[in-house]
Amino acid sequence: MATGEPGLLGTQSAVLWDDDNLYIGFWVEEPYPKAKLTERDSIIFNENDIEVFIDGGDCYYEFELNALNTVYEVFFIWRDAYLRGGRFDIPEFDLIDRKSFTFGGDFDRKPESFWWGTNPRGLRWAFLDWDFPGVRSAVHIDGVLNDPSQPSRGWTAEIAFPWTGMEHLANGRSLPPEEGDEWRLFLGRFQKLAVGENEVQAAWCWTPHGKYDTHMPDRFTPIQFSKSELTISYPPGLSL
Incomplete structure (x- = not known):
């Protein structure tokens, strides 16, 4: 994610759409798939996972989604856009009644910048109890989960985001999109790897961010919507 170098393990993703949903699929090579968290909105990024961000x-x-199909989701609003009488000044994003907190960014975890961050735009309000209306997901394990004695090929994930749930993310764009409309998406994968006696969490995504921080919407990948037919090549044995 930071440098744009190729990932160690095979990872592919695809984006499709129709008048009802935005569909996103992942194929994740993982010789020994692992996942333990089963409660919705658990801290999934502490495990191996795939992640989708949608810029609004x-x-x-x-x-976020792990190999047990456990979902974690958050809605972020830039503080400079959260204005009295503005489009986010609604009960759905009430700072007192909802589970919200300020957020500076993944990269800003040094003591001197932890609370304020270093993003030029500043802080965000993060709503942890916000659920995307009607989102659906499914996971298939191509092998065995949580068994280090049995090698596996990996796992696939499929997610459907209804356009009817994108009201706050549309930012003046049509729902569903029109031919040629452009949105910015982050499609990524986080994988824990043993490096000597240490464990690191590698991050791979479509567009490099220049630093280890997913929360940089200006670096998300531009996706242009089209109704033209595409020829898609899948990894051997995979069909989404």
Whole structure:
């Protein structure tokens, strides 16, 4: 994610759409798939996972999924856009009644910048109890989960985001999109790897961010919507 270098393990993703949903699929090579968390909105990024972010201009949405199909999601609003009488000044994003906190960014965990961050735009309000209306996901394990004695090929994930749930993310764009419309998405994967006696969490995504921070919407990949037919090549044995 930081450098744009190739990932150690095979990872592919695809984006499709129709008038009802935005569909995102992942194929994840993982010789020994692992996942333990089963409660919704558990801290999934502490495990191996796939992640989707959708940029909405003055806001963005985060979705994480592990190999047990456990979902974690957060809705972020830039503080400079959270104005009295503005489009986010609604009960759905009430700072007192909802589970919200300020957030500076993944990269800003040094003591001197932890609370304020270093993103030029500043802080975000993060709503942990926000659920994307109607989102659906499914996972298939190509092998055995949580068994280090049995090598596996990996796992696939499929997610459907209804356009009817994108009201706050549309930012003036049509729902569903029109031909040629452009949105910014982050499609990534986080994988724990043993390096000597240490464990690191590698991050791979479509567009490099220049630093280890997913929360950089200006670096998300531009996705242009088209109704033209595409020829898609899948890894051997995979069909989404």
